[in-house]
Amino acid sequence: MNSIITAQDLCLWYGQSQALKNINIQIPERSITALIGPSGCGKSTFLKTLNRMNDLINGVRITGTVEYNGTDIFSQDVNQLRKEVGMVFQKPNPFPMSIYDNVAYGPRTHGIRNKAQLDEIVERSLRDAAIWDEVKDRLKKNALGLSGGQQQRLCIARALAVQPKVLLMDEPTSALDPISTLKIEELATNLKETYTIVIVTHNMQQALRISDRTAFFLLGELVEYGDTEQIFSQPADKRTEDYVTGRFG
Amino acid sequence: MKKSSKLFEGFVHGIFLVLGLVTIACVLIITVYLVASGIPGIVEIGLTDFLFGDEWASTAAEPKYGILPFILTSIYGTLGAIIIGVPIGVLTAVYLAKIAPSSVKNVMGQMVSILAGIPSVVYGLVGMMVLVPGLRKLFDIPDGASLLAAIIVLAVMILPSIIKMSVTALEAVPQEYEDASLALGATAEETYFRVSLPAAKSGVAASVVLGVGRAIGEAMAVMMVAGNAPNMPDSLFQSVRFLTTAVASEMSYSSGLQRQALFSIALVLFVFIMLINALLNFFLKGEKKE
Numbered sequence: 001m002n003s004i005i006t007a008q009d010l011c012l013w014y015g016q017s018q019a020l021k022n023i024n025i026q027i028p029e030r031s032i033t034a035l036i037g038p039s040g041c042g043k044s045t046f047l048k049t050l051n052r053m054n055d056l057i058n059g060v061r062i063t064g065t066v067e068y069n070g071t072d073i074f075s076q077d078v079n080q081l082r083k084e085v086g087m088v089f090q091k092p093n094p095f096p097m098s099i100y101d102n103v104a105y106g107p108r109t110h111g112i113r114n115k116a117q118l119d120e121i122v123e124r125s126l127r128d129a130a131i132w133d134e135v136k137d138r139l140k141k142n143a144l145g146l147s148g149g150q151q152q153r154l155c156i157a158r159a160l161a162v163q164p165k166v167l168l169m170d171e172p173t174s175a176l177d178p179i180s181t182l183k184i185e186e187l188a189t190n191l192k193e194t195y196t197i198v199i200v201t202h203n204m205q206q207a208l209r210i211s212d213r214t215a216f217f218l219l220g221e222l223v224e225y226g227d228t229e230q231i232f233s234q235p236a237d238k239r240t241e242d243y244v245t246g247r248f249g
Numbered sequence: 250m251k252k253s254s255k256l257f258e259g260f261v262h263g264i265f266l267v268l269g270l271v272t273i274a275c276v277l278i279i280t281v282y283l284v285a286s287g288i289p290g291i292v293e294i295g296l297t298d299f300l301f302g303d304e305w306a307s308t309a310a311e312p313k314y315g316i317l318p319f320i321l322t323s324i325y326g327t328l329g330a331i332i333i334g335v336p337i338g339v340l341t342a343v344y345l346a347k348i349a350p351s352s353v354k355n356v357m358g359q360m361v362s363i364l365a366g367i368p369s370v371v372y373g374l375v376g377m378m379v380l381v382p383g384l385r386k387l388f389d390i391p392d393g394a395s396l397l398a399a400i401i402v403l404a405v406m407i408l409p410s411i412i413k414m415s416v417t418a419l420e421a422v423p424q425e426y427e428d429a430s431l432a433l434g435a436t437a438e439e440t441y442f443r444v445s446l447p448a449a450k451s452g453v454a455a456s457v458v459l460g461v462g463r464a465i466g467e468a469m470a471v472m473m474v475a476g477n478a479p480n481m482p483d484s485l486f487q488s489v490r491f492l493t494t495a496v497a498s499e500m501s502y503s504s505g506l507q508r509q510a511l512f513s514i515a516l517v518l519f520v521f522i523m524l525i526n527a528l529l530n531f532f533l534k535g536e537k538k539e
Binding site for chain 2: 053056079080082083089093094106109155159162
């Protein structure tokens, strides 16, 4: 498989404290890569580096390179990068506007004004996010009226509407109930036919269930990275073994 | 011991209740007084002649008490102030809440507070000495004291309330909304105008209504720059009189029906302010619900 994202010697500091230490990783396209590790290990920081959301935080310094599709992400237009590398956040965060306008926000931002075209994008995105049947009769209603799980799938639809290549998910199910979680997991599994998914999760069962590759982070280091089955059954590193068997974390 | 402390608590409770009632009593007394003293004038003049009569000649041999010129002047003046003041105020708020570095924000925020604290007579004075002659020269008109001068002064006067309330509303917009927009590839500016501002809309709307209230109730500054002639506001360069200034300028020497008519004008103004307050409550409630 081709790798779509490649990080080399990536280091990141928040002021004086180093959050990422020499990360080297290649993320294959059209697969699900899970980032696991205890809180504060740098997995979310790494995720947010990939669409440069860390740029918004004061005092962040980054060395090393991250390439997306062969180009350095730090030297390209950040808005174009974020269009191609979409993100779903930990807490569902639909805009306080209608369901339709939420999904149409991205395409409108990128210049699509044609009503028929927008209608089509909205429907396709909502279908891809497996929420179309639940909302098709109330597209003009405020998105904040949806349940948490529906809101999160709406946020996925919103991210899909700009036709990204990569979808970054930052603990997308941590605020959801088990049934909604299951739906998001099924959705992620279906989406990997078309998209590359990188998911941060605290839930090791989730990583095991849906991911193809797993990266284990600890104290800002990438300890181990490999096929999910292997990471969970025959980890090479003792620390990985301790973590995945639940001895700490 | 226990009994006495209970007694004391009841006493304190009573005092606070009385203090609270003082405010309510003031509102009630003012309302009752205004209605009671405003109605006779309206009855005697006739509601239609009073509200829609287009001539005010209170001291003529055959006096006329039509206040349409004042009502329209107050409405036009306020609208004009809103048209100029709202875009400036809201854009300033976006800048202060989202874009400005914190040092600039502090300095500008304090300036806005100072602007809010300047007494209206000072606004009037500066308007009279600077704005009025300036307009006269700029537009080559006989007298710069006009509706336009009043609009400009009012626009500046409403800026602080619009800016401060809008900044508060914009700062309350959850960061998650903005993050979501940025993560979709929107620029920071697109995010402020298409996500932050709409999310803060009820607060911004309330700030505009507050500005309307301030503008429509202002007397001193507009009296000094508007020329104060009871003309219909046919043009921006007309010398005009507002509802507030109509009361203020004649009250000291009025008598009889003229005085009653002034009270009636005050009643009309009071009704306007009440409507605006109701509107403000409506917007603030809307914000709480979201």
